[in-house]
Structure formats: C-alpha cells, structure tokens
Amino acid sequence: MIDLYSTATPNGHKVHIMLEECGLAYRSHHIDIGKGDQFTPAFLKISPNNKIPAIIDSDGPDGKEMSLFESGAILVYLASKVGKFLGDTDREKFTTLQ
C-alpha cells in the first residue's frame, strides 16, 4: 500500500494522476500547506524539505518500506515499480526523463 501526502497543487496532482495511471492502491492524506501542516514533525520525517508531495510505500524495494519526496523522483519510482512509462531502451528512458 502506498500512502500519499499531498494537496491540490500541480506538483500534488502529478502524483495522484500517476498513481491512477499505474493502477496502484493508495491512501491519500491531505496536507494543508495553507495551515502549515507541512511543518509538523510527523510530516518533516517524511519530507524534510517541508514540501508536498511525498509518499511512503510499505512494499518498497526488497519488500521494505520506502519513503520519498520530490515529485519527479516519485514519478520515476512509481514508473519503475510497475515497469511502465520509462521506455525499453536508455534512449527512450532519457527522452522521457527530460
């Protein structure tokens, strides 16, 4: 299960859209950045730069929990997890990443 910590901004939407496209099960947790939720000690443990989006994947690499922040890193992580969207060759992968 993936826990998503996010809000309705373009950076937040990216990860919601990607989770839907990947068909992965997830729970969504609203971080109200207008109220300062991003500065709570619990959220800073997940996202030390006090920014959404962030995820915790209970079934990460090697079956261990994986916590990630930065939307680009999360998109690449999710694409790798489902083996989709990054292409089959290095050329396709780097074209996608740019």
Ligand SMILES: N[C@@H](CCC(=O)N[C@@H](CS)C(=O)NCC(=O)O)C(=O)O
């Ligand atoms: N480079 C980051 C940017 C994330 C970002 O700027 N998040 C904003 C909302 S879109 C945020 O959480 N701001 C709260 C703050 O800076 O206190 C990413 O792509 O994830």
